[in-house]
Amino acid sequence: MDLLAGYGTAAIIAALLAAFGSAFVRGLTGFGMAILLVPILALALSPVHAVLLTNFLSVFIGLSEIRRLLRNAEKSAWVIIALVAVTTPLGLYALSLTTPAIARVVIAFIALSAFVAILLPRRGALDHHPATTGGVGILSGLMTGYAGMPGPPVVPYYVGRDIPRETAKASMLLIFTCASSAGLVSGTALGVLEWNLALLAALLFPAVLLGNRLGDRLSGRIADRTWRICVGAVLGAAAVAALIKAVG
Template structure:
């Protein structure tokens, strides 16, 4: 191995809280495997206790980028591409504002943001809230913009888009495809913007790519243990893990 990489790898191994970060990457994958959601809501509150805010988001993006790629050819055929184009336009315009806030926010404030936001989203999920109004094409730019801001400042771009598709008239295949492609696109857009700003430091990139292993293992095991007849039970377990992770990330408790 090149000496430079060995030096980076040595730095990765000295990251504070590394065993906890590895464990939460596995747990986040496990929950994603049997429930289909929750990666950022579980991972970020814990990772934020040990990593600087930018590093926490970089590791999440690197970890979450590779796993879904084999599914892209299939979901691309099912996708509603005009919806995606409008969403991504909003992301590209507004995400830099979210990143600008991220770069100046205090790490403790970042932990409050991700933990409180995860708890708010959890309440929305448990309540079963669905938006029943009509979302016209121009509104998709706004939904993409909100997702871009939240993705830039807190690493959680999915909820506005997911809530929209929960209420959309599209069929399950389109909803699955657009949600998956949107999250992959977010990872790519954020990586490019971080790269242009010189934020993609080698250590969090290598750490994030390394976390792909426990995360994919968790995804695999979660998928294997999933049984459709127990879907409500799995969902309740996912909610409990998200709540525990979010609460543990609140600075006043640590």
């Protein structure tokens, strides 16, 4: 329980608010929980613990809606998931060798890269060459292990194409759920996973569940163009905030 004992009341409240806010964004856009939550948690926890705690939360919320994700996800998601499973351990191992200060800066720049990528021109619905899909899977796995953020390569890959919003969201969320599972398995294999993190995740999960449901409900009521603007705005805000905190 040492990990929980290190949290004061104010820190727990801040973590709950961050969990709620990041999950709301997840429900609204189909991504964003890790990008928003990991940099905040990394201010109070070691980067490794912040990543693994976020992985627990991502798995919990993903399992709560797994039927919808399996039904609506694009087939390309499974190719990416397979590559993520292979490359996640490499990213987590690199994180375990990195000093916390450097890791926080790298995590911030990863968030920034997602914002830059989303600004690229939109592509056709079928514009996903196997090499592109493979590259997205490899990068996503490395970023899952190193930063708990499979999103930076995945979000532009799906949101940047003219496919139905629900297909894009379900594909991204299925990948994120499986990527987080791979992160936890890798953490266990490398001996860096502390199971007290599961207890802390259980404490934060009600806030995640509520935020996700509210965001998903709102997502169904806004136009596609508005949704894509929200995606870009979230990525930009997260990148700037993470960079300021890392440098500061």
